[in-house]
Amino acid sequence: MRSFYLLFFALVTFFPAVLHAQNGWKAGLARTKITPSENMWMAGYGFRTKPSEGTQQELWGKALALEDARGNKSLFVTTDILGFSKEVSDNVRRYLLEKHGLSKAQVILSSSHTHSGPVLSNALVDIYPLTAGEDAKIVRYTAFFEKEIIKISEQALKALKPVKIETETGMARFAVNRRNNEEAKITQLFELNGPGDYSVPVLKISNPDNSIAAILFGYACHSTVLNEYKWSGDYPGYAQAELEKQYPGATAMFFLGSAGDQNPMPRRGATRAHQYGKDLASAVTRVLEEPMRTLSPALSVAYDEIDLKLMPAPSKEQLEKLVQEKSGYEKRWAARMLEKAVKNEGFITSYPYPVQVWMIGDQPVFSLGGEVTIEYTVKLKQMFGNNVFVAAYTNDVMGYIPSLKVLREGGYEGETSQMVYGLPSKWQPSIESDILGKAFELGTKVGLTGK
DSSP, X not given: OHHHHHHXXXXXXXXXXXXXXXXXXXXXXXXXXXXXXXXXXXXXXXXXXXOOOOBSSOOEEEEEEEEOTTOOXXXXXXXXXXXXXXXXXXXXXHHHHHHHOOOGGGEEEEEOOOTTEEOOTTSSTTTSOXXXXXXXXHHHXXXXXXXXXXXXXXXXXXXXEEEEEEXXXXXXXXXXXXXXXXXXXXXXXXXXXXXXXXXXXXXXXXXXXXXEEEEEEEEOSOSOSOOSSSBOOHHHHHHXXXXXXXXXXXXXXXXXXSOTTEEESSOOSHHHHHHHHXXXXXXXXXXXXXXXXXXOSOEEEEXXXXXXXXXXXXXXXXXXXXXXXXXXXXXXXXXXXXXXXXXXXXXXXXXXXXXXXXXXXXXXXXXXXXXXXXXXXXXXXXXXXXXOEEXXXXXXXXXXXXXXXXXXXXXXXXXXXXGTTXXXXXXXXXXXXXXXXXXXXXXXXXXXXXX
16 A cells, blocks of 8 residues: 555656656756945936945846757846946857857847946946046956856756746836826826836746746836935845745846836835835736746747937037036036047947847747837837737847937937937937837747737
8 A cells, every 4th residue: 555655646746747847948047146346336327426335235147048849049137237238248148159059139138227236338438427446346347247147147058957938917007107297296196198018027937846936027117216325126126036035946037128218106215116126026926826828838039130320420519519518427428529529530320229039939028229118119019919028128228219209209218318328319210110120020030920
């Protein structure tokens, strides 16, 4: 009788694991702490006047490697930084291509866009009055950051094991369109103006014993609850920590959606960052605890770069006037542009903009560079259906990516934000049609059917 029970127990525990493994997916995970070891300038706010002053919450880099039933691989990296610069992104992706054969199409480098993280080299070049000593800290940190991202990428690729992948979408409501709603009066409003996207896309990656190995989730809202001088992942950091507390052993990974014109409102203060983090985690938990759609073990990827056209740069006379009239980063930007003009060095007229799409089973994930405004998500969903996931702030955060409507309206996102990122001028009106056209082209390559 004892042998019978042992055999029964073995069958009960063994066969679910076998069936799980036959699903065909494999996943590998790795993580590393990327909190700077020294106080240095923080990225995101032009009004800051000094380097950081300690840590409120640790910053993390996390990597998820996927492999389908045919052996096709991909790598999704999430980070608690403002954004990958082109230089850092190119360095990491070049290494992964040379050492592991992963093309740009197979790699997504994502940033949460926390405004309580460190500055990277050759990014936000005019925004802060850096001394030589502070600049040296940035160079040291950037080298450390690159090595850590490469390290966890390799660790995740080596840790592949059988998993099950499921998907579904939740909802959270603290994102507000900052162009169409006045923040100072937000608590007095009875109706909010859009557009917006409140969806919370979720991927659940489960082990053979049905425990959760990883949770990949997103939301389209700027990570700007906090504006202090302590390192923090802001509300996405608290959301990830809350999920990892609820599901011990799981790795929670956050990607930011098209949040270019979406802010958490009201905001400021650690208690609000905690609140929004818990709100977002609750939305994810609701999805995880209800039936989800299982994804077949098939991975298809596509990637391309568009030469996004810029308007002509300001004339010497216009730049001279800006140098005289402006202050802070606007003055530094104008002075640098004027120096280039005087030396006849010329200005860039376009920028290589990354567009990417993955099909994880039948789940489409679009990856767009820059600070993408919300209308891109709205239109991608109109083109391909409401279950589309959009990860912005990926691979290269070179500036704001306004919709045609926002570009024409102007304001910070449409016109002046190019100074923050060191671009010589704003984008040409073809920007929206160029990006959406390329997204449609790549979508059809991986099997999507547009409307």
